[in-house]
Amino acid sequence: MKHTNKNIFEDVHLRLEDLKREPDLQDNGYLHKPVPLMPIPLEFQITKVIHVTGKWGMRGILGESGFRLGENAGYGNGTQFLWWSLAVDDADLLPAQHRFLKAFLPHITPEEVENHPEFLSQFTTSTAFQLGSRYGTFKFTFSLQELLQKFSEQLCEGESPVQRVYKTVVYKKEIMHVVVIHSPDVHDFDECPILQDNEDVPCALRDGSLLWRPRAITDPCRRKLVMEEDGRSVRVEELPGGDEKYYFMWEHGALAFHIPPGQTLRFERDELINSLSAC
16 A cells, blocks of 8 residues: 555565565665665564653653553554554664574574674664654653553453554655554454564564564665674675765564553553653
């Protein structure tokens, strides 16, 4: 489905390689550049999520002691969703690098994995890894497990929320994989596939953590990752062009919590204040 400044693909999470074949995206120059993908998907085990809003949204959330639809619904504001983005910080990089090395270099030893020089931070330059936000000046950061528990207790009558593959949204330079989370009593999303814990999917949920597996993580980029000849390590090489910056598509993940009209996902005021910070 084509919109004014974005393309939406319902009920599926499409990789960059899949999107290159979509007829509606043939005029996206960033998509068809030689994007420096990671050789295999990384795996970030996301335990925290962020809701970004502006000054009035922040005041509304504190005043209501929780999140509801309306002015405080945050970026990607829709009529039925409370939106959360994935929180990736520096502490998540080294575990993701270790998992990458074990998968990409099958003969490497655990000691070699632990002692390998850190390189991932040289590639995680896209907006998905930045502390700021384009969608507001304040952010609420919560444990994903805590958020799911609150949602279960307040909006699912104690049952486990349902997680589904909702859509892929393609902007000029961003590919966003959206997961919808809803009560078992809600059937508006029955056509969306249940989120599966498969190694080849961009997003999966396991034990209260979201497994996010991007390959396009760099924007801008002036480097490439090269496997050493012995197959036991990798090195970073500079791309030609000196200080010239190369801009590319990058992947992002988002959670859309379905909130019925008039309902509020409530937190104690102290919980909200402790989770609040400036972007």
